Amino acid sequence: MIFLPFKLFIIVFCLLTQFAFGQNTVSGTFYQLANQPVRLEGFNGFNTYVIDHTQTDDKGNFTLQYAPNDFGMGYLIAVDEKPFIIIISGENIELQGEALAFTESIEILKGKENQQFGQYALEQPRRAQALSAWAYLEKIYAMDSLFAVHQTPQNAIEQEVQRIHNEDNAFLSSLDPDSYVSWFLPVRKMVSSVSAIAQYCTEKIPATIEAFRNMDYTDTKLYKSGLLRDAIESHFWLIENSGRTLDSVYIEMNISIDRMVENLAADEEKLNEICDYLFRILEQRSLFEASEYLALKLLNETACTLNDDLAAQLESYRAMKKGKTTPDFALSANCLAPGYDKTKKPQKLSEIESEYTLVVFGASWCPKCGEELNKIAGLYSNWKTQGVEVLFVSLDEDQQAFSNFAGIFPFISTCDYQKWDSPVVKDYYVFATPTLYLLNEKREIVLRPNSVAQMDSWVDWYLVQGNR
16 A cells, blocks of 8 residues: 655645535525425626536525636526526525525525625616716706706705715725626616616716716626627617717717727637627618618728628628628529519519619528518518518528418519529628618619518608608
């Protein structure tokens, strides 16, 4: 038998202990969750991932583990899929309550940062609600002649508002500056207060927009916080709803885009992920001038490399932006046109006699296409009376699949059975289905609708109501 020297034994024991206890635990007792699965999820950018999972015992006890690289915010989730938020920051956490969904019943027995987070999560919304109420009253006492003459209530309101702010700031200042909770709470507060700022505290809009611009979008703390999506959306929502003219809104958005791209240039992975998300939300909100600016900014950026999917998407935007004249193309022999006399069936796009033509690229194998095309079919008769024709260009490869899918639509459908290799698909820079282009009679792009709902809103606003 070989015996280790005592000192070496101690060293080995310490190393093994460090390895065994390198993970921290989240444990809880929730009697309504007896014999049920429970999991711990962490954040990674826009997505979540499972850190650990287990089954509770018959008394609802469980223990989950997490590693140092899981730090950030996390979700505890049971079978009802209603998450309870915790801070994963290198401390052992103990909880008890009825169920994770009943947050008011949950007591944090161990975990200082989580106790601080729980206290602030309980108190801050009440402070915010009170501040909104005082801001409303303050405006009444300042602007309404019936109340403006009374200085005493105005002074009392100002003092109470200042007291609430001081109380909130004192709590945040008391936190350990090196703790995750001291970083997370101010950012969460800023993101959640955007709506109230736009409505009640408009004087704070410029400073809040500047705070968003100063955020480090490469910071791992933000990436692991679950706030990345909200921070980006709140940033641009506040600019959009800041009371500026539309031209001024786009100028401010372009400044924010410049700052974000400059910040992200050092981290290509995050630049691709975040800018792809930003591009999509700008498109969804019909902020096309901002999305075009972002596309051109990224395509002209030499300090970083775009992944192929994002580059293709942005290149399509540059090539097919509003005002561009689209290529004419032949409607193949495999063309279904239920609303046309076969002898007068158009042979190419330019022969469609209509003030506007909505060209829709899709396929029978695309679930979203079926949903959108059925909506179009329901709106088609109204659009037709307003001078809008519809042309469906299918990416199907099988003739029977195309006929079965498109044969029920009341508008023109065509297919050359070449899928992504179709010359039309390539000429129109289609990289996803469905893709929609609204063209005028000169084949100039009038709109790139991101949904049928947006297209129908355009018809209602510009054609039905006559706001051309």
